[in-house]
Amino acid sequence: MGPLYPQGLISEPLNLLIALFIGIGFGIGLEAGGFTNTRKLAGVFYGYDFVVLKVFFTAALTGAIGLFLLDNYGLMDIELTFYPKTFWIPTTIAGIIMGLGFIIGGFCPGTSVCAAFTGKIDGIYFVIGAFIGILGYGFTYEPLFEKLRNSGGLGKANIAAELGISDELFIFIVTVFAVVAFIVANKIQQKVNSKNPVENIEELGL
Template identity: 40%
Template sequence: MMSTLATTTFFSEGLLGSQGALVAAAAIGVAFGFFLEKGGFGSSKKLVAVFYMRDFAVLKVMFGAVVTALIGIRVLAAAGAVDLGNWYQMETFLVPQIGAGLLFGMGFVMGGWCPGTAVVGAVSGRWDAIVFLGGAGIGSLIYAGAYPAIEPLTSEGALGVSTLDGVLGVSPGVAALLVIVVALGAFIGSNRLVAWRARRTA
């Protein structure tokens, strides 16, 4: 019974638009926003500090979240508690996703927010976050209006559902281990860089 419940998702049951899914999404979103604010990510100064190599909290939190989810999913899948076939996996389209990533990064460093943290900042009453969200809304409308003209680009470089283990030709466990090693290297390296900068400015 537990296994059946664990392998059932709103996506696998075709219930993403159901009331239960919306309630779950709202609850997760509120919890996510609460912990973002508690972690200091409701401040654009803290967020952009990573780009100036002054504060690597964003890097650590993001990598920490990736590693935590990765380990949890792999352990549960190996134990038969979840069926990854029931999980939605986004397809890879190299051209639009690389282009969007570059635009996202530019917007992040220039505006000081990403969409999720901007919502947290706006709820906290930060005007720069509110303006940022307004700009994001306008950009979304422009994209929607231009979509018919740029639609062919949205499927360029299609690779289907592409995973790290598939690209590297290794087992999922080995791919997970590689991600963990990279994350640990990033944690250690960022700590040493901050310590080095502190010694230089002391």
């Protein structure tokens, strides 16, 4: 019964080997999906390419449906996994900072690593920037960020429980919402690209 490693059912070296293979699958998904192309990523904010929305929601929902199915059939216990704690104040502030970083930099950390190692020079600059940001944060952590980072703590909060509905119902609602969003996004994308297409649109491989 999963999760295997936290319960000591597989060894540490095997766990790290599995990490490597999971990473390979993740990397193929990101690169093949077009996430090393910064223009495709930024498209979600301007309506000319919604690949981020499609890949991202499909991945998160596949994960959610699969994990809760495993949990319901007793094949794994979600409570034993890395279940993120919620600190709503720093997450909101940091989220807005990252949103700004997304619009300016055109990547997020995972996609920038893929881009940098497949020869995108802008990806390399982004990764360097991320290191500068992390070190800057690290060196100023105690005076500047420590208090903020630990404010607004809500523990291991589950959104379905907060809304007073079951995990299953919540995932179903998000799935329906996502499917509607996919259809609307396709309409917007067609409209934007037929009326006022971005230059060199063939690079996006739509």
